[in-house]
Amino acid sequence: MKTFTTILTVIIITILSSLAVTKSADLTDDGLVNFDDLSIMTEQWLSANLPTRVSINVKDYGAIGNGSTNDSAAINAAIAALPSSYCVLYFPAGVYRCGTVSIKNKTGLTICGDGWASSVIKSNVYFDALDGYGTTPGGQVINIGQSCSNVLVFGLTFDGNCTHRKAGQQAVMISADNTTFRDNYTMNSGEFANCFGRDNSAGMDNLVVTGNRIGLNWADGINLYNVKNAVISNNIVDGANDDLIAVSESSNVVISSNVLRSRTDLPSKVGRGIAVLWGANNVHGTGNLIEQVKQYVLYVASEQSGARPNNITFCDTTVRNAAINSGSAVFVERADNVTLLNTRVFNPGNGSCIYIADWNNLTIAGGELTQTLNQYCRGIHVAEQNGYTSVWSGLIIKDLQINLLGISTNEALYLRPLSYVTMDIVLLSGITARNAANCNYISVDTGRCATMLKIINNASLNGRSISPSSSGGIVTVANNN
Helix, strand or coil: CHHHHHHHHHHHHHHHHHHHHCCCCCECCCCCECHHHHHHHHHHHHHHHCCCCEEEEHHHHCCCCEEEEECHHHHHHHHHCCCCEEEEEEECCEEEEECCEEECCCEEEEEEECCCCCEEEEECCECECCCECCCCCECCCEEECCCCEEEEEECCEEECCCCCCCCCCCCEEECCEEEEEECCEEECCCCCCEEECCCCCCCEEEEEEECCEECCCCCCCEEEECEEEEEEECCEEEEECCCCEEEECCEEEEEECCEEEECCCCCCCCCCCEEECCCCEEEEEECCEEECCCCCCEEEECCCCCCCCEEEEEECCEEECCCCCCCCCEEEEEEEEEEEEEEEEECCCCCCCEEEEEEEEEEEEEEEEEECCCCCCCCEEECCCCCCCCEEEEEEEECCEEEECCCCCCCCEEECCCCCCEEEEEEEECCEEEECCCCCCEEECHHHECCCEEEECCEECCCCCEECCCCECCEEEECCC
């Protein structure tokens, strides 16, 4: 993306410089550039100055694409014919059975088809991680190595052809810098459907994944590992069997406007929505809809290995039908500088709406947490387990509506960790709660608060109480109803 921006800037400067020599019809009467003309001139400049791309049609090298013929030899011949730069590998409409499409040492590479409904690359490999080449079908469909750069992949279906989960058999594996992966469909992957960065020892740089659809698969939908500068937007993940989007050891990642649902036709009980894991830094999500997930819908945690996730923000996240089998809707633990804005949670199948532990600077602001089912549920629940650090610092919960309407629900806010934990600086403000159960709507253990606890401007809509109910020492309780 940086490279393209730089090129485009140079192009525009070059054109403007040429216009500056003499005033012509391309300038308005006041001497300003006419941008309609500039757009045309830019296209003309691109056509005249950028290298011509060599296009290779796999059918010209003997590929049949009838869904039964093994097209491996023909596709490999087409790949061998690609120049080292500015090349297109084209799959016309058809179903191409083949081994892994493996491409290395290319720059300016485009791989495309006639649209994912028309052009399908289907694994012809029989591979099992445990016993090598085995008796069941399925394997990696495409692998674009880290020696490639400036890659565009669009308009294709990648069918891993796996009939069960297979470790290491990702349908799509891409580790090339400056990659755009758009408008594709992935299905039947043995492990991660779309895996980015895992084979790049230096770290994959600049990735856009947009407009894709992921159907039934056996593990993760979109997996980022060791990626810097990524945008994951406007994708539909509708059938992954583990994490729908997973980010680890990656930085500067935007996750925006995706629709995510788990696969539910298998006996497996695991699977999260968006998982932000160890080593994740500067991850920002907005406008994601996540529903029908077996475990945690939004999961931010280091999982006791690697660096703690840091500087994580999610806003306008909608969560429905979460934690079908276990867990809670939203889970934040062992993470630093996390902000959840305008989170909307509706009827988690298990646990609480938001479950938190072991934080440094956690803000939960705005949004609505609702449970209408007759089952155990808290709005926000602080962990009561061993194994965490002893000081959890900087918690702000404000401007939040909590509706716990089932008669078996519990406190709207429950902040009572085990006795070895100190919560340092806690602010609870602007919380409006309705809880059917006859218990406190805010319950805090003041003995666990070291520096400051403020409970101000909160309201229970059905007359529940606050514990503690009065001020003293580091505790401020004021203007609550």
